[in-house]
Amino acid sequence: MTHPFEIPPSWTWTNLGEIAEVVGGVTKDSKRQNDPSYVEVPYLRVANVQRGYLDLSNVATIRVPEQKAESLRLQYGDVLLNEGGDRDKLGRGWVWEDQIPGCIHQNHVFRARIIDGVLAPKLLALFANSFGQKWFQQNGLQSVNLASISLTTIKNFPVPLPPLAEQHRIGAALDNLLSRLDIGSSELAAIIQRMDRFRDQIMYLAGVGRLSSGVSRSLAQLPEPAGVVDGELPDIPGTWQWKRLGEIADVIGGVTKDAKRQSNPDFVEVPYLRVANVQRARLDLAEVTRIRVPPKKAEQLRLVPGDVLLNEGGDRDKLGRGWVWEGQIAGCIHQNHVFRARIRDEVLHPKLLAWHANGFGRRWFEVNGLQSVNLASISLGKMRQFPVPVPPRDEQEALVQTAETYLSMLDGMEKAVATARQKAVHLRASLLADAFAGRLVPQDANDEPASESLARVRAEREVALPKQKSRPRRTKKDLPAPPTRVTGDDYQQEALPL
Template sequence: MDATVEGIDTDPPARTMWDLPRNWCWASLRNIGSWTSGGTPNSNEPKYYGGPIPWIRITDLNEGQLRQAERTITQLGLTESSAKLLNAPFLMFAMYGASIGKMAISEIDAATNQAIACCQPSDAIYIDYLFWALQRSKRNIISLGQGGAQPNISQRILLDCKIPLAPLPEQRRIVARIDELFAEIAAGEAALADARKGLETFRRALLKAAVTGELTRDWRTNVPTSESGDDVLKRIGKNAASNGRKRRIASAARLDSSDLQTLPETWSWAQLGELGEIVGGITVDKKRKPETAVTVPYLRVANVQRGHIDLSEVKSIVVERTSAERLRLQKGDLLLNEGGDRDKIGRGWVWDGSIPDMIHQNHVFRVRLHDKALNSYFVSHYANELGRRFFVEQGKQTTNLASISLSKVMTLPVPVPPPAETEEIVRRVSEALSIADDTLAQLDAEAADAARLKQAILKAAFEGRLVPQDPADEPASALLARIAAEQPAQPVKRRGGKTPPIKGRRTKTS
């Protein structure tokens, strides 16, 4: 990132209070403005919704300037609920759930629901300064949350929190400098986002070239083919007949490939059910009482990602010993998801055998290929890229989820290259993706550096080290005392009525 500030520690320790410059003071949030929260009109009353009044919820908060709300309410909905119409600009701070601490500054007159604390600052504080001060203190404020996995923070607790208050002219200088530095960082973050998009485009183009033969066009020119894809299919068919294995779908010769990608001459099309045994997994049923029980780890849909297996959380299940043995995964087994969002059906990867006795649940299909000349990684690359359209078209949508049947998965058309070319394709793809992964890791590191730099800038800003102080500025404590003497800190608002307009001081927020 290009944005740098001399003397800034990019890994600042979390502190709730620190020594401030001479003309600064600590101020409770309750003393720097008029605070309130909103309300929610009865959701069963259509006459309360769809009116002209923007009604802001936590999902609308965008960590910057907010100019529109997803939902609106009527004047009746405002009057007959605890919602209040606030004049812009006002600051919003989410108090509940997973989004606690989410913020925005409303640029529009609007009402909010009860999950948002709203502040119309007094003349003692610049609203942009308050926004950045709360961003600096957000982690400490969130830590005060109470509750379970998704804590809440009450408005009383929030208003007892203190922020460092600079003299008003210095507040403007601080905001201007933060905006300048954050704009530089934002330009770098946009470049990182573009690089990520380019990397994803490269991945998809690479895989398409790999599974259509374009990637190894030069290789085919120089290396004679000793065994073609058709030879592999014939051997699989012959072994199936000699082993008495029932063929559940038509042979490759019957596959209509007229609408499929044109393949190199030595390649062939087949259906996935011909190439391997496909089975569903264990059904998760806590009421089941196995007679001969064993506890084993199992893979869920969340574990089977596109192009990798996520083992960050692996659950266990109690099953019959015979089921555990029948469904035990082997290294090289291909895994495909049976259900989920429609665009995620069929995503998968290859099991590496890293956890012993692993099985899979019924929403994950296991494919065990019949011939060692076939390569699970090649088949998975195809399913993850060109196979996406097949899974979307063949999947069945229910109210919340989509799924695909085992019989449909068996008909997935799969290209079969010569074995030697398959190995060369997988080698080239592996090398290219390894470089791409290294590049992605570098982008992740730079994004983390940008986040740390932002926190470091805010730390320096609210310790008085980002811009110079001016001894001639009116001390913040004197300003607070004068404002308190001139007007109430919490003006009275009538239910459903507008609050008095605030003399806002605004600059562009990030």
């Protein structure tokens, strides 16, 4: 067996199936969910088993035979590891701490119950979520849409086993260091949320003329947005005017992809933007797909700098979100779920329109959008009715400069926070690398070597295995005589072929 990395002499390599009872879960039998002999119990699915924690905010129930419910009932200290889903979900998991009485697990979640406490459950889960990720991805099987790993394969997952006494020291050190790291990461995430609120605030205030031209050194001194209820427009300066979007801009929808005509030699291939590319106050151009369309359509929909892109459909919170096109990709067009607003006669700065759509517009689009079963949408006619505040032209440039000053302050802070978060990720990886290579805490020569603990587990399992009686090998002469068949009136016997 090739070992993934070097470990101290007092440690030993083993595999998951040797130190834990690993079992799969229950498959839901939809036809028998009304069976009165079944019992209803909570059960964990792949979505509940996250990397490093359990998400128990939405735990479903299932009806199963009582014996099945008992055999799969989770116990404190069980390690849950995902069997299937997207490839990056393979092997992710965490430790069960008896949060829900009588809970079981589905067939796409494996349960590893460590034998005789030979390895701390949290250490196994941490190892699976860090170094184990690469192993699970290499050993998983990929179907068209999903990846999976078999029970036999996961039992061969290599695991480093430290001495029991050293496990306690490693666990205590990791609890201390990782909890402090988690607190710092939570504080950074809270800062990001506050900056997102400031960004929304700036866009709202810029769009309705309440952003002071005297830039403060503190974002916290920004005025709060006025409350907007259904059908109510925010106050704007007396020199401003309310206009409908259709009055100041040409608004059109984009192209629908016709899969049957993508091989048409008369069509031209061009890049095109989808809903995923049009984010709130930014464009994500990391992955821009291409489409084949008639040359006339490509010319008609070709984006030009200053076009404002606004989403027509998707989740409800995506309606109307968008940003300004600045000519980043030559010949680019947009799909039918993205509207393009091209402002006429420079009556309004494109960024002011985009900030207004992302600020006040968020609530307006939610109120005026239509909801189907899975998706929300807003019609072209309704989009043209979107109310837009238009300031005098001589005020617009100063407004844009003021908003961009505030937003650049946020950009700088976000980069600093992103750098800090990345350092936290590297620090966590470094701590775990040291822990599982035996470098986090000192070794003690008085500790019982891990090989002895493992030997006891092997001996106990050998005793627990049922003794199988060996069967004598059968030869051809031991086989029973061929059966016979009665035929005809004379009762003649005929041998049947084997």
